[in-house]
Amino acid sequence: MILIKEFEFDAAHNLIHYHGKCERLHGHTYKLVIKLEGTPDKEGMIYDFVELKRVVKARIIDKFDHSYLNDIIEQPTAENIAMYVFNELKDVLKRENCKLYEVEVWETKTSGVVYRG
Numbered sequence: 001m002i003l004i005k006e007f008e009f010d011a012a013h014n015l016i017h018y019h020g021k022c023e024r025l026h027g028h029t030y031k032l033v034i035k036l037e038g039t040p041d042k043e044g045m046i047y048d049f050v051e052l053k054r055v056v057k058a059r060i061i062d063k064f065d066h067s068y069l070n071d072i073i074e075q076p077t078a079e080n081i082a083m084y085v086f087n088e089l090k091d092v093l094k095r096e097n098c099k100l101y102e103v104e105v106w107e108t109k110t111s112g113v114v115y116r117g
């Protein structure tokens with residue numbers, strides 16, 4: 001079974017090894033989707049949504065929201081953001097009954113990536 005939790009953050013970035021409009025400083029309201037794969041525990045939960053929100057907020061959202069992403073990731077493409085988030089969360093979210101399955105990062109409503117580690 002797959003458990004899903006969605007987040008949003010606003011951040012600025014510019015792409016460095018790139019020639020086009022996105023080399024200029026600009027911002028996005030990013031959508032971040034965290035998916036865990038697992039089986040429900042004795043409480044009937046793969047992972048408590050409340051606890052998942054607390055972990056992702058503390059580790060990712062509080063750092064990324066209203067930031068200049070290039071300060072955190074050298075070339076902050078959606079691909080590199082997804083890999084960064086996956087690597088930051090994979091150990092902390094691992095439990096006997098579940099593990100991090102997939103991270104989606106959406107820059108706009110029509111442009112996003114999916115990373116599975």
Ligand SMILES: Nc1nc2c(c(=O)[nH]1)N=C([C@H](O)[C@H](O)COP(=O)(O)OP(=O)(O)OP(=O)(O)O)CN2
Pocket residue numbers: 015022076077078079107108109110111
């Ligand atoms: N493979 C990638 N390509 C691009 C990335 C990226 O992270 N990975 N990023 C950008 C820009 O940062 C920006 O997202 C521009 O993308 P685009 O989808 O063109 O943005 P629009 O505002 O034009 O979005 P629409 O939804 O199409 O209106 C560029 N490429």
Ligand SMILES: [Zn+2]
Pocket residue numbers: 013022026027028107
């Ligand atoms: Zn952009």
